[in-house]
Amino acid sequence: xxxxxxxxxxxxxxxxxxxxxxDEAHMATGINEIHKVVAGDISFVDFEKYYDKxxxxxxxxxxINKEVACPAGKTLLVCDDPFTAYVKIVKHFRxxxxxxxxxxxxxxxxxGTQLQPGVVVGNHVKIGKNCLIHGNVVIYDHCVIGDNVxxxxxxxxxxxxxxxxxxxxxxxxxxxxxxxGRVIIEDNVEIGACCTIDKGVSGDTIxxxxxxxxxxxxxxxxxxIGKNCLxxxxxxxxGKAIIEDEVILWxxxxxSKDLTIGKGAIVYAQSGVAQTIEGGKVYFGSPxxxxxxxxxxxxxxxxxxxxxxxxTKQS
Amino acid sequence: xxxxxxxxxxxxxxxxxxxxxxDEAHMATGINEIHKVVAGDISFVDFEKYYDKxxxxxxxxxxINKEVACPAGKTLLVCDDPFTAYVKIVKHFRxxxxxxxxxxxxxxxxxGTQLQPGVVVGNHVKIGKNCLIHGNVVIYDHCVIGDNVxxxxxxxxxxxxxxxxxxxxxxxxxxxxxxxGRVIIEDNVEIGACCTIDKGVSGDTIxxxxxxxxxxxxxxxxxxIGKNCLxxxxxxxxGKAIIEDEVILWxxxxxSKDLTIGKGAIVYAQSGVAQTIEGGKVYFGSPxxxxxxxxxxxxxxxxxxxxxxxxTKQS
Amino acid sequence: xxxxxxxxxxxxxxxxxxxxxxDEAHMATGINEIHKVVAGDISFVDFEKYYDKxxxxxxxxxxINKEVACPAGKTLLVCDDPFTAYVKIVKHFRxxxxxxxxxxxxxxxxxGTQLQPGVVVGNHVKIGKNCLIHGNVVIYDHCVIGDNVxxxxxxxxxxxxxxxxxxxxxxxxxxxxxxxGRVIIEDNVEIGACCTIDKGVSGDTIxxxxxxxxxxxxxxxxxxIGKNCLxxxxxxxxGKAIIEDEVILWxxxxxSKDLTIGKGAIVYAQSGVAQTIEGGKVYFGSPxxxxxxxxxxxxxxxxxxxxxxxxTKQS
Numbered sequence: 007x008x009x010x011x012x013x014x015x016x017x018x019x020x021x022x023x024x025x026x027x028x029d030e031a032h033m034a035t036g037i038n039e040i041h042k043v044v045a046g047d048i049s050f051v052d053f054e055k056y057y058d059k060x061x062x063x064x065x066x067x068x069x070i071n072k073e074v075a076c077p078a079g080k081t082l083l084v085c086d087d088p089f090t091a092y093v094k095i096v097k098h099f100r101x102x103x104x105x106x107x108x109x110x111x112x113x114x115x116x117x118g119t120q121l122q123p124g125v126v127v128g129n130h131v132k133i134g135k136n137c138l139i140h141g142n143v144v145i146y147d148h149c150v151i152g153d154n155v156x157x158x159x160x161x162x163x164x165x166x167x168x169x170x171x172x173x174x175x176x177x178x179x180x181x182x183x184x185x186x187g188r189v190i191i192e193d194n195v196e197i198g199a200c201c202t203i204d205k206g207v208s209g210d211t212i213x214x215x216x217x218x219x220x221x222x223x224x225x226x227x228x229x230x231i232g233k234n235c236l237x238x239x240x241x242x243x244x245g246k247a248i249i250e251d252e253v254i255l256w257x258x259x260x261x262s263k264d265l266t267i268g269k270g271a272i273v274y275a276q277s278g279v280a281q282t283i284e285g286g287k288v289y290f291g292s293p294x295x296x297x298x299x300x301x302x303x304x305x306x307x308x309x310x311x312x313x314x315x316x317x318t319k320q321s
Numbered sequence: 322x323x324x325x326x327x328x329x330x331x332x333x334x335x336x337x338x339x340x341x342x343x344d345e346a347h348m349a350t351g352i353n354e355i356h357k358v359v360a361g362d363i364s365f366v367d368f369e370k371y372y373d374k375x376x377x378x379x380x381x382x383x384x385i386n387k388e389v390a391c392p393a394g395k396t397l398l399v400c401d402d403p404f405t406a407y408v409k410i411v412k413h414f415r416x417x418x419x420x421x422x423x424x425x426x427x428x429x430x431x432x433g434t435q436l437q438p439g440v441v442v443g444n445h446v447k448i449g450k451n452c453l454i455h456g457n458v459v460i461y462d463h464c465v466i467g468d469n470v471x472x473x474x475x476x477x478x479x480x481x482x483x484x485x486x487x488x489x490x491x492x493x494x495x496x497x498x499x500x501x502g503r504v505i506i507e508d509n510v511e512i513g514a515c516c517t518i519d520k521g522v523s524g525d526t527i528x529x530x531x532x533x534x535x536x537x538x539x540x541x542x543x544x545x546i547g548k549n550c551l552x553x554x555x556x557x558x559x560g561k562a563i564i565e566d567e568v569i570l571w572x573x574x575x576x577s578k579d580l581t582i583g584k585g586a587i588v589y590a591q592s593g594v595a596q597t598i599e600g601g602k603v604y605f606g607s608p609x610x611x612x613x614x615x616x617x618x619x620x621x622x623x624x625x626x627x628x629x630x631x632x633t634k635q636s
Numbered sequence: 637x638x639x640x641x642x643x644x645x646x647x648x649x650x651x652x653x654x655x656x657x658x659d660e661a662h663m664a665t666g667i668n669e670i671h672k673v674v675a676g677d678i679s680f681v682d683f684e685k686y687y688d689k690x691x692x693x694x695x696x697x698x699x700i701n702k703e704v705a706c707p708a709g710k711t712l713l714v715c716d717d718p719f720t721a722y723v724k725i726v727k728h729f730r731x732x733x734x735x736x737x738x739x740x741x742x743x744x745x746x747x748g749t750q751l752q753p754g755v756v757v758g759n760h761v762k763i764g765k766n767c768l769i770h771g772n773v774v775i776y777d778h779c780v781i782g783d784n785v786x787x788x789x790x791x792x793x794x795x796x797x798x799x800x801x802x803x804x805x806x807x808x809x810x811x812x813x814x815x816x817g818r819v820i821i822e823d824n825v826e827i828g829a830c831c832t833i834d835k836g837v838s839g840d841t842i843x844x845x846x847x848x849x850x851x852x853x854x855x856x857x858x859x860x861i862g863k864n865c866l867x868x869x870x871x872x873x874x875g876k877a878i879i880e881d882e883v884i885l886w887x888x889x890x891x892s893k894d895l896t897i898g899k900g901a902i903v904y905a906q907s908g909v910a911q912t913i914e915g916g917k918v919y920f921g922s923p924x925x926x927x928x929x930x931x932x933x934x935x936x937x938x939x940x941x942x943x944x945x946x947x948t949k950q951s
Binding site: 435437438439453455456457471473474475508509511513514515530531533535536537549551553554555567572573590591607619622623625626628629632635 | 732734735736737738754756772774776790791792795796798800807808809810812830831832834852854856870872874888890892906908910922923933936937939940943946947950
């Protein structure tokens with residue numbers, strides 16, 4: 007997320023009770039995850055093995071749980087629990103605003119856009135022109151929807167990221183990472199019924215121009231879906247997956263988080279994509295392989311009894 | 322779909338800018354897909370390899386992108402882009418009518434039927450007697466629901482068919498085939514929560530008498546589900562699949578489009594049905610096989626190390 | 637379910653037209669399934685092979701379709717069709733009460749709890765303190781939700797159990813077992829968008845303290861989910877499954893009914909759990925196996941051509 011107004015690092019240090027190391031005059035201009043940070047951003051790190059990655063990132067303000075040398079041009083906020091400090095900042099700048107009617111007064115809705123009954127449009131949402139939002143769709147705060155977008159009934163845009171930190175020592179073990187990202191749906195997208203597209207943790211979940219989703223599709227936080235993709239029903243995509251343009255996923259395909267599917271890849275029904283796969287190819291299986299290879303393997307399995315028979319005859 | 326009043330083919334030719342070949346006096350009485358057309362219907366074809374099938378079908382009016390000999394008793398509408406001409410006709414006769422309240426004045430709702438809060442009932446919908454429609458269900462225009470039907474909360478009946486034509490040369494590559502079919506739910510059906518049953522492209526999606534669906538089930542456009550079927554949660558069925566009576570699909574089964582599952586078949590959980598399968602049998606796997614055969618294969622796979630050992634000992 | 641006031645067995649006999657055998661003075665205090673009955677409960681049995689189990693259970697009142705010797709301390713209600721008699725009792729004591737507004741007057745909602753627009757809260761529902769219920773969530777009658785619970789948009793809590801008795805001789809073959817159980821969601825639970833958690837047939841479906849669900853999750857009737865579990869998107873859990881504390885299910889995992897997943901088990905994406913599995917281990921596959929074993933099997937399958945080659949060279 008971007009702040010409306012830059013925030014002094016000294017204020018952040020006081021607000022979180024952190025010790026400030028480095029440049030005291032910096033202003034933070036936004037919040038981001040480590041894989042997306044730009045200059046001005048706040049990020050946090052609480053595992054030693056990720057220290058270097060974070061300290062060498064573009065982030066300007068780093069919340070960290072150890073006093074380390076501050077790289078030039080950065081400010082460190084040192085505290086025992088960077089996760090909690092980070093969540094405190096997010097909650098402050100993206101405080102929950104209850105809705106008291108179906109369409110927030112702060113939502114901006116373009117000409118020619120139709121909202122069917124029961125649609126809920128959250129605060130600060132922007133919807134473009136000539137969209138059709140069917141009954142009982144719910145759009146959470148801050149989401150941005152382009153022109154000529156169709157969203158079918160009971161779909162949910164912008165629910166919270168599914169992201170928790172485990173605290174084994176607590177009774178309720180999972181601490182919620184409050185998300186402050188958005189969902190951005192580009193022009194000419196069509197989203198089926200009963201889909202869910204979660205907001206990013208701090209960056210944006212993006213559905214590219216011209217992409218079409220069937221029903222019951224789940225898109226995890228911060229995933230970036232390319233242009234002109236086609237996803238059949240019941241596909242699930244994990245957080246921060248990158249799916250390039252013109253990818254076709256058939257029904258019930260599952261895609262893990264933090265990977266890339268290359269441009270134009272086709273993945274057959276019920277397959278599971280657990281790692282990055284190249285574009286321009288056809289895949290099948292769980293985990294996926296080249297579709298033809300997988301089909302051959304399925305045929306070889308059928309021949310095991312023949313192999314066994316041949317083997318036992320020989321001996 | 323059926324037209325309320327027959328439409329002269331000359332009007333259609335003018336409306337779509339097509340050249341009329343054949344009988345100029347014909348009246349079109351409806352619109353249909355090639356696998357379902359009856360006399361009086363309009364259909365369209367834009368691939369040369371499907372010309373014969375379409376020209377030899379029962380359709381009376383054929384929109385086609387080549388001047389060919391007109392079969393007796395038919396009218397051809399020749400134009401460069403039959404898809405666009407067809408969509409123009411569909412949009413004219415099934416223009417979107419926005420709803421300005423939850424239950425359309427044109428909906429007909431039978432005695433003893435209960436609508437819980439938040440239910441959206443579209444234009445021209447018919448619901449029979451003694452139904453119970455739970456909260457926030459959305460029923461799109463023109464759907465027909467029988468007697469004694471229960472639909473659980475947040476289910477969507479009659480969303481658009483997921484059917485697009487790819488135009489690789491365009492920026493937004495997918496052209497939407499506007500659907501004008503309906504969903505017909507017969508008597509004594511029960512549909513779980515968060516299900517989606519899409520309307521047919523031009524024909525009807527049918528859920529047969531006495532069939533019961535668990536939650537999160539997806540039924541694609543134009544699928545025809547028989548009587549007394551039982552589908553467990555998260556089953557997905559592709560467009561135009563035909564599932565005969567008394568079929569049982571366990572949880573998360575996926576069924577491809579354009580195939581038939583024979584009467585009384587049972588398909589175990591997470592299986593994938595990619596081709597037509599016979600009735601009266603039990604299936605498992607993705608893609609499915611006879612369940613016992615599949616189980617044996619899974620056991621043979623476990624024996625490969627034993628085979629390897631035996632083989633290497635011999636050599 | 638528990639009755640508000642104990643019910644005389646003689647009244648039950650008259651109401652169902654059953655013949656009373658055994659103690660005529662008993663009072664029934666509730667209704668339960670055979671795996672959960674306690675003293676005072678009504679249960680029913682209509683298959684001879686389950687007679688002993690039911691007659692030896694803790695149930696006080698047993699509806700049965702054969703005159704058998706009545707065990708000490710019990711009352712039998714003998715009738716031709718125990719299923720129908722049982723359903724008649726359930727419908728009497730849990731008659732459907734239509735809602736005429738979004739939040740029932742009989743619902744109790746704790747301090748600090750926010751209901752976003754379109755939320756439907758059924759009769760006799762209890763929601764604790766500081767909960768956030770997002771737009772268009774539907775909560776059926778009698779459900780109980782703890783403190784600090786978050787439920788995302790369009791989720792359905794407490795839809796009917798998917799439980800039918802087949803009557804092959806009838807036109808509509810499936811007879812609905814009316815459910816009278818509840819859903820109980822404990823403190824600090826978060827439920828994603830478009831989830832469905834069904835009520836128990838007569839007992840309760842329970843989501844344990846601190847458990848977190850992603851989107852599109854289905855929990856069947858009477859399932860008991862432990863504390864601090866983490867379920868990724870599109871997981872489906874069958875009726876009466878028991879999932880112990882701290883279990884992690886990755887995306888699209890399917891869990892059959894009537895089994896147990898032991899504490900701390902981790903099940904990888906798209907796996908299918910068909911039988912009870914031990915805690916503290918990692919699983920993969922459909923059906924699941926130990927994850928490492930499964931991975932080795934997948935590698936062995938790739939080596940079949942090598943085996944074949946070696947074998948044919950030898951011969």
